[in-house]
Amino acid sequence: MIPAPRRPGPGERDPGEALLRQLKALGPGGPGAHELQERVVSHYAPAMKRIAHRYGGRGEPVEDLYQTAMVGLCKAIRGFDPDRGAPFLGYLMPTAIGEVKRHFRDHTWAVRVPRSAQENRIRLHQARQEMTQELGRTPTGDELGHKLGMTREQLDEVRQVSDLYRALSLDAPDNPDADGDDSPSLEEHLGCEDRLLDLVVDREALKPALARLSERERDILMLRYFHDHTQAEIAERLGYSQMHISRLLRTTLERLREEMGVGTAA
Structure with a gap:
């Protein structure tokens, strides 16, 4: 039976590192290697829990951070080389903390x-x-x-x-402090039906019809419907009578309606 690990006293070496050296000497398939690895993991688990609590309160459950730190512990156990002479804790802590930081970087954004x-x-x-x-x-x-x-x-x-x-989920209530389940969700406040979408086809169909008009007819339409000029103002600007502008405007609109297939005005 492998003795349970204990915390080192003053002047003593880390017993967990001694167990880890035994594990490395046995190799992954050696007799008792699995039990020995469990002892090493158990010995350093409290340190991983402290790391999890250290990075808690940042939007991720402490339990998830603890599991992530434990992944770092397992990686450190596999990668540690006792022959280099460096203490295991000096290798473990950066590895586990780096794993936790990577978790935040990859999962919380x-x-x-x-x-x-x-x-x-x-x-x-x-x-x-x-x-x-x-x-x-x-x-x-x-x-x-x-x-x-x-x-x-x-x-x-x-x-x-x-x-x-x-x-933020669109299903979240727009007023989290409201009582009951009647508070509308954020989704209900986003967007609305764009009625101009119904005019897209008509606008595209109208373009070739407008291109077939004379320059004078296009100018009259532009001044009347895009610059909001009155017929009298258009007549004065183009040098025609108001009656002539009214007749040109009416015949131009009738031709466009016929080409668009919507008939003429009553």
């Missing part, structure tokens, strides 16, 4: 952003907390930018990236 932007988000969050405590108030954008060595534009970019950290 709603949209993939560059690693530098993710790191700047963390810097911004830490700087805001520190300055709030120092100043007794929320720091201004200029104060944050000065502390981080960023321009206002760079700071705004980091803030925009922060909005990508966690997506």
Whole structure:
């Protein structure tokens, strides 16, 4: 039976590392290797739990972070070489912490952003907390930018990236503090029916008909319906009588309606 690992006292070596050296000496298929590996994992599991709690409160369950740190522990056990003389803890901690950080990078961002932007988000969050405590108030954008060595534009970019950290479900209520289940969801406030979509086909069909009009007819339509001129103003501008402009406008519209297949006005 392999003895249970215990914490090292003053001047003692880490018993977990001694077990790990025995495991490496046995090899993966050696007698008792599986039980020995379980002892090593059990010995260092509390350290992985401390890492999980250290990174808790950032949007991910502590249990998920603990499992991720344990993955890092298993990788460290496989990759550790006792012949190099370095202590196992010095190899384990960066490996496990790196695994947890990778978990945040790969699983918590709603949209993939560059690693530098993710790191700047963390810097911004830490700087805001520190300055709030120092100043007794929320720091201004200029104060944050000065502390981080960023321009206002760079700071705004980091803030925009922060909005990508966690997506909000469209099923979420628009008022989370409302009582009951009657609060409308965010989806109900997004978008609406675009009635102009019904006119797309008509506009496209109208283009060749407009192209067949004379330049004078197109000018009259443009002035009347796009520049909101009256018939009298159009007549004065083009040097015609108002009655002539009215007749030209009526015949032009009738021709367009016929080409569009909608008949003439009553």
